[in-house]
Amino acid sequence: MERDLIAKIQRLAGVPIRDPSVLVSIGDDCAVVAPSPDCHLIITTDTLVESIHFDLDYFDPWHLGRKTAAVNLSDAGAMGGHPRWAFLNLAVRPGMTDRFWDSFSKGLLSRLSEYGVSLVGGDTVSAPNKLSLSLTLIGEVKKGKWLSRSRAQPDDLIYCSGNLGEAAAGLELLRKYKERRSPFKGRKGTGISRAVLKRLVNRHLDPEPRVTLGQALAANGMVQTAIDVSDGIATDLAHICKNSRVGAEVRAREMPVSRALERTSGILGISSLDLALTGGEDFELLWTVSQKNEPEVRKIAAKILGYRPFRIGKIVQGNRVILKTSQGTKDITYQGYEHYFRHF
């Protein structure tokens, strides 16, 4: 079974791979690749575990493959890097079908190929009872030109690339309805239209990694600090604050909350603001920019996104993440979803 699975992945990955930087691909003790001159390497790795990060009741294999790629691509984007080579660790439990792996692999490769990434190695092991999927991405960034979490400065403005909280709402809906084959149907009586349901659920199943945006921000040189929103901004902003030794203030009325989320949060019984601040896995890009560079950077981001990015607050002295509301202020440092994965 495992040898068949590797042969399948090898075939789907197009081995021998056409990418001229890949000198040895799947099928030797190591992969061998040729890095570009004038670049540093960026490397990231993330794992998804069945019943912790996903449930096959509502996650189809194709989307699972795409998401395995997307969570890692998102980290590469948050460094402003160009992801290039991927490595897959599969822990396969009993009861998985060929069809599942076929679809999973196609989904994974579809997302990787959008960014020119070649799958060049990995391993498969047996797992006693839960599926586990790790992907490691190696990428490149021009020497010294990466985005980090550690260069935010007081008075910098905080920007976000898209609506927040939708992925968390989508997950709630998926857990509630558990419809794997047709999760996108509208629900009579709930007041949730098919379009809204599809949109929110898709934010969880098929998040859009902000790779191109991160690359543009890094190349421009006017932005030096960014992170992707995986644990909710209350926590992800706290990471920036900790690494940069600053504080942050965000305004409740500036949170990017979509009408779709507004409508749905009432039905779910969770406030849309809470979802936006603490909901994980939106995979939007969060960056800070000096007031001087703001107009230019906003233009660059708007061109790539197709809409204006959201200014949600600013960097201040201190070490806390503070939420400002019409009722006053609240410390939300590390109040994001106590997430089930921790990238390090």
Place this chain on the structure above:
Amino acid sequence: MERDLIAKIQRLAGVPIRDPSVLVSIGDDCAVVAPSPDCHLIITTDTLVESIHFDLDYFDPWHLGRKTAAVNLSDAGAMGGHPRWAFLNLAVRPGMTDRFWDSFSKGLLSRLSEYGVSLVGGDTVSAPNKLSLSLTLIGEVKKGKWLSRSRAQPDDLIYCSGNLGEAAAGLELLRKYKERRSPFKGRKGTGISRAVLKRLVNRHLDPEPRVTLGQALAANGMVQTAIDVSDGIATDLAHICKNSRVGAEVRAREMPVSRALERTSGILGISSLDLALTGGEDFELLWTVSQKNEPEVRKIAAKILGYRPFRIGKIVQGNRVILKTSQGTKDITYQGYEHYFRHF
């Protein structure tokens, strides 16, 4: 717990890391490292899963950490590469103690540091009920100078860096006696001395990756084909044969079987030849060399190993791995331990 665990790993890994090639380590969206000019990158990744690859009844955490490193270091060695940066994926099940992770991390780092490898990233996730450990190693090799599985030629001689079958015997002994705290005691009545038990068990718990040897063979240029013995040479030689489109003949009487193995195999009720041919995880290096280059290469290997390497057979036309015994010949292609991991 997981945040504590990362802080612990970070502290033990010595972050900020002194290695000048490490520009961003644990604590950002990606690690950033500076590769050397004139090198290609080699990358390998392997996973160990509890109850499949190891059992905490007999595997102490320190050795588990060392082995997690060693299985990957061994692959880097088999390419003739210099491993440099490591990434760890931990799937942590309930019930693990701080002390366990402390010891595991120290073991892992002890093996990595022997080869100058810095641990610079990874992730931790919760696992429902079984521990899972993946390590990814990135290394370097002078441009074009790697060892592969695909350049063996008829009439090449096949060499092996050490005794075979001992790790498999060690595993049998561990499973039989399951003594985690003191697996090294002699057993009255079995006829196995403490020294023999310790030696065999240690081959399974703490295999020696042949990194320095692989590097020397690659640098010399007289060897181009190698593999590490993870699935038993019946299978690992078959990999070389498949990738190089050749066959191999090995002689039963030339198999490197130690006296320790001879003595123990009788007690275990498995023939020492079977253990040597099909037992996994010896992590010895297997290489092929032309007859012309043999004397020089043998000298280089002997200098590093401290003993003469073992010539076990030769490459021939065809596509099978054939065992020659005093009784005749036997096809042993892919007859290695149908192993529980498959590197790809």
